[in-house]
Amino acid sequence: xxxxxxxxxxxxxxxxxxxxxxxxxxxxxxxxxxxxxxxxxxxxxxxxxxxxxxxxxxxxxxxxxxxxxxxxxxxxxxxxxxxxxxxxxxxxxxxxxxxxxxxxxxxxxxxxxxxxxxxxxxxxxxxxxxxxxxxxxxxxxxxxxxxxxxxxxxxxxxxxxxxxxxxxxxxxxxxxxxxxxxxxxxxxxxxxxxxxxxxxxxxxxxxxxxxxxxxxxxxxxxxxxxxxxxxxxxxxxxxxxxxxxxxxxxxxxxxxxxxxxxxxxxxxxxxxxxxxxxxxxxxxxxxxxxxxxxxxxxxxxxxxxxxxxxxxxxxxxxxxxxxxxxxxxxxxxxxxxxxxxxxxxxxxxxxxxxxxxxxxxxxxxxxxxxxxxxxxxxxxxxxxxx
Numbered sequence: 001x002x003x004x005x006x007x008x009x010x011x012x013x014x015x016x017x018x019x020x021x022x023x024x025x026x027x028x029x030x031x032x033x034x035x036x037x038x039x040x041x042x043x044x045x046x047x048x049x050x051x052x053x054x055x056x057x058x059x060x061x062x063x064x065x066x067x068x069x070x071x072x073x074x075x076x077x078x079x080x081x082x083x084x085x086x087x088x089x090x091x092x093x094x095x096x097x098x099x100x101x102x103x104x105x106x107x108x109x110x111x112x113x114x115x116x117x118x119x120x121x122x123x124x125x126x127x128x129x130x131x132x133x134x135x136x137x138x139x140x141x142x143x144x145x146x147x148x149x150x151x152x153x154x155x156x157x158x159x160x161x162x163x164x165x166x167x168x169x170x171x172x173x174x175x176x177x178x179x180x181x182x183x184x185x186x187x188x189x190x191x192x193x194x195x196x197x198x199x200x201x202x203x204x205x206x207x208x209x210x211x212x213x214x215x216x217x218x219x220x221x222x223x224x225x226x227x228x229x230x231x232x233x234x235x236x237x238x239x240x241x242x243x244x245x246x247x248x249x250x251x252x253x254x255x256x257x258x259x260x261x262x263x264x265x266x267x268x269x270x271x272x273x274x275x276x277x278x279x280x281x282x283x284x285x286x287x288x289x290x291x292x293x294x295x296x297x298x299x300x301x302x303x304x305x306x307x308x309x310x311x312x313x314x315x316x317x318x319x320x321x322x323x324x325x326x327x328x329x330x331x332x333x334x335x336x337x338x339x340x341x342x343x344x345x346x347x348x349x350x351x352x353x354x355x356x357x358x359x360x361x362x363x364x365x366x367x368x369x370x371x372x373x374x375x376x377x378x379x380x381x382x383x384x385x386x
Contacts, residue, residue: 024118218289285327
């Protein structure tokens with residue numbers, strides 16, 4: 001349970017979790033599994049599997065159509081899986097189609113809304129079950145050719161997630177160019193988008209938008225895209241394939257030296273866990289990548305921590321400035337402000353007129369009527385000292 005959620009949200013999640021694990025009999029067939037679902041739930045499965053011509057059917061009629069057509073429709077979906085989803089099904093299939101593996105709630109819902117898995121409590125244990133027809137279908141497709149497809153899908157998905165982690169927003173054409181470059185071969189765009197759409201649903205790391213795809217943390221895709229286009233002479237930062245694959249792992253965070261120093265500073269001054277301090281700094285990074293100024297980042301911190309002493313305020317602003325200058329930013333096409341600073345030795349320094357590096361020279365003491373050290377231009381008493 002996420003400790004940062006409100007009490008109401010936590011109670012709601014607990015109720016949803018209880019609904020996921022009703023008593024269940026094993027083995028399970030598609031017919032008896034679907035019989036316990038509502039018609040809207042069945043319709044969702046139908047749409048996710050691309051089964052057409054059944055939208056106006058009554059519930060039992062829809063169940064009959066799904067039971068008949070899923071064995072034919074399912075192989076196309078399985079061909080869009082990556083290593084993570086494959087291993088989940090392989091783990092269960094090797095155990096007769098049932099067992100338990102740790103999945104996030106949205107990942108479990110992904111499988112359930114495609115008719116692939118059902119969940120319940122069996123003999124007192126939380127159990128995931130593949131309906132018998134799904135188990136048979138998976139065993140039919142699980143061969144060396146299928147596993148080669150899985151490896152290719154995995155590479156495409158990780159590269160895409162890595163690209164959008166660092167660049168924020170990319171058009172489909174730009175993604176195609178980047179993937180072709182990184183893999184050394186031309187992708188089939190239709191196949192690529194099908195694989196990507198399934199990954200969007202399973203991982204929730206990406207989102208579709210009017211431009212193509214973006215990182216799920218991006219709040220304003222128009223702003224990011226416009227800023228990138230205003231730097232037409234600046235090429236996208238040339239990440240290596242290894243860097244992109246690393247950044248494409250689920251829940252990746254670029255914990256650079258500035259990031260780690262900020263975490264240590266917070267832990268030194270506050271009695272909180274490493275996970276809590278890391279969460280706070282990750283929130284700061286997300287705010288920076290979404291274009292928030294240091295003053296806005298500081299106000300975010302004030303919502304999470306009690307910051308009163310002037311020396312602590314100055315130290316926080318120094319860490320914010322350092323974090324900003326060393327964070328790879330979407331509007332800078334994957335560069336950090338430091339890399340584009342006029343004093344930088346980076347070969348691209350002449351391509352931008354403004355580096356956006358934040359310089360922070362802290363005074364030894366900040367008076368109530370002195371300019372705020374955050375750089376807002378306001379007096380300290382009317383800004384961070386309020």
